[in-house]
Amino acid sequence: MKKICMLCWVVLCSLQLCAQDEGVRFQGLAFQEALNKAKAENKLVFMDCYTSWCGPCKYMLNTVFVLPEIGAFFNDQFVNVKYDMEKGEGPWLRGKFHVNSYPTFLILRPDGTLQHRIVGSRPAKDFLECVKRGAKAETSQFYLDQLYRQGKLEKQQLVSYHAALRDAKRNAELKHVTGEEFKQLSDDERCLARYWYIYDQEDISPEDERFVYMLAHKTVFDEQIGKEIVDKRIYDNYFQKLTATKSNVSVSVLIALIKRQIASVDFEKKEEISLSLRYVEARNNLDIDAMLDLLEKRVRDLPRPFLWQVPFLDFILGKGNKQQVARYMALENKMIEAMDNETMKKAVKETFIKYRSAQN
Known part of the structure; x- marks a missing residue:
């Protein structure tokens, strides 16, 4: 009986070890030790910056990092470490890499330089795509940032650069980069489906020249992109702007602008935006x-x-x-x-x- 119990215990332990091996293996290394190991093994460092109270951090740990397909890639490519940003080396690392929200994931070179940043939790498939971009030097933020600042970023690299900026939630920079790109396009190009990403951004406000252009050419965009997609972008931009308003003089200007715009364009859920406008105007006044x-x-x-x-x-x-x-x-x-x-x-x-x- 004892032998049977012992055998069951061994089998159970083996199964637990196998299960642990299926996901991402985070190693209990100090930061410098992780860099040293990455250099010795010719790998990158993947660093999970989390806090104990962060719900999305727990989601990633318990839902994404445990998956076999995630573990297979991470364990092969990286030295994986995670640090609580409020304990031990955490506060120093938080300051060194300017970690301001959680979770933040960093892909580092063995010399400690940042190659790629991913901010926020994501479903496994989307997250793996972000990480693969960051693991590849020529699609990483570090490489593309350098090219952009030097004025050497080629047109075919813009899609990769937009993705890298979205990974890091550098929305203001993404808005600026795509805004500059918009100015360089001809009228024939501006409505093409392959440039829809220039307009499909949450931070583009009703005052932005791209949004104004989209409204003025909505019929063409409906044909190129699809009316449902275009209508949703118009609605989302208005709704986000209206729900973020606080009572002040600039709100009156915004309300007047949106009123003028929606008077000459039709889109799904336009009535809901009109109702929201009435509410915000009454509250503001x-x-x-x-x-x-x-x-x-x-x-x-x-x-x-x-x-x-x-x-x-x-x-x-x-x-x-x-x-x-x-x-x-x-x-x-x-x-x-x-x-x-x-x-x-x-x-x-x-x-x-x-x-x-x-x-x-």
Whole structure:
């Protein structure tokens, strides 16, 4: 019986070791030791920069790094290490490599220079593509950055450079690079499908000349790219800009611009953008009657980011007259019905209890 138990234990341990070998093998090395080992083995260093409280970091560790296909590539190409950025060498490494968000993944040469940076978690397939770009010198950020700064980046290398910038979430630089590229294209080229990446970026605002051009030539873009894709990009750009607004003078300018633009172009979910515009304009202008009219008729139709603000419009309670405050308080049940989860329904109830208590 003891022999059988011992045999089972050995088999179990073997299976556990095999399972561990299937994924990425992170080695417990100090930073300099990792560089030394990479040099001796003619490899690169893959460094996972994480924190103990980072949810996406845990997702990568428990979902992506355990996969056999990921482990096969990483264990062959890299000396794999991971460091908590708040412990041990972590704070020093965080400062040395300017790690500002988590998770961040660095591909380093044996001399300690940065070859490629990947910021944020990704599904396994997408992540592996990012890492393969970074492992290959001629598609890495280090190499392409140098060519770009020297003015030697060739046209066929631009796609690789855009991908490298997206890997590192260097969105401002990507916007600048593609903006310069846009200026160099002829009118015939600007609408071609192969240049859609110039427009397909979250950071391009309604004021950007590329966005204005896309609207002016929407029919052509619909034919080249597909109406559904173009409509989604227009909607996403407007929606992102409107949900990020805070009350100030520049918001009035933005609202006026978007109103002019959407008056002459049609796209899917245009009505939702029009409704969002009305909400943002009323909030920005502290126009209580306009806000109440909107909420009384369309509160259920508001997109979630605005709907979740509705129970907390303090300017109505602080600046409104008795009739306006009463109209706002009468909206409680409509707000509760409009909320799509129990947490927000409860928050509305609790907030309005406080409002009524303050009035008494």
